[in-house]
Amino acid sequence: MEELISFTSIPAITVTVFLFAELLKAFFPSEGIKRMIPALCGALGMVLGILCGLFLPEISSDNLLIAAATGISSGFAATGVHQLGKKLVHFGNGTDGDAGDDLISVDTFTEADHDNGGDE
Numbered sequence: 247m248e249e250l251i252s253f254t255s256i257p258a259i260t261v262t263v264f265l266f267a268e269l270l271k272a273f274f275p276s277e278g279i280k281r282m283i284p285a286l287c288g289a290l291g292m293v294l295g296i297l298c299g300l301f302l303p304e305i306s307s308d309n310l311l312i313a314a315a316t317g318i319s320s321g322f323a324a325t326g327v328h329q330l331g332k333k334l335v336h337f338g339n340g341t342d343g344d345a346g347d348d349l350i351s352v353d354t355f356t357e358a359d360h361d362n363g364g365d366e
Contacts, residue, residue, distance in 0.1 A: 255302065256320050259294045263287045264324035284325045291321020 267283050295317015299310050 255298050256316060259291055259298070259317055259320035260323045260327065262294060263291050263321045264327060266290055267324060267328065284322065287321040287325050288318045289321070291317040291319070291324070293317065295320065 264287075267287050270279060270283060270286065292314045295313045295315070296310055298317070299313025
């Protein structure tokens, strides 16, 4: 049973932090909050990691520093999972995903754009 708790605690932190970040984006859509999300994910992951270390000591032995580091990495993993999802969606749409939502797919150009050099 201890192995199951240890195995599921890190993904649980990642999923919890991911949901927290999605709620932040939904309720506070300002650009300032969006820029702070990775740092907030790391901080929340650290807090959750320390709480798991305190209340579930079989996860991280008795070292709270390891518990904090595990939580921080789990929090940053939530940000990475989100970015990976964005890249895969952009890749599926024929874009590279680096410039955000402003990318134009090659398929959106018409024959008239091609004749005019695509300046319109």
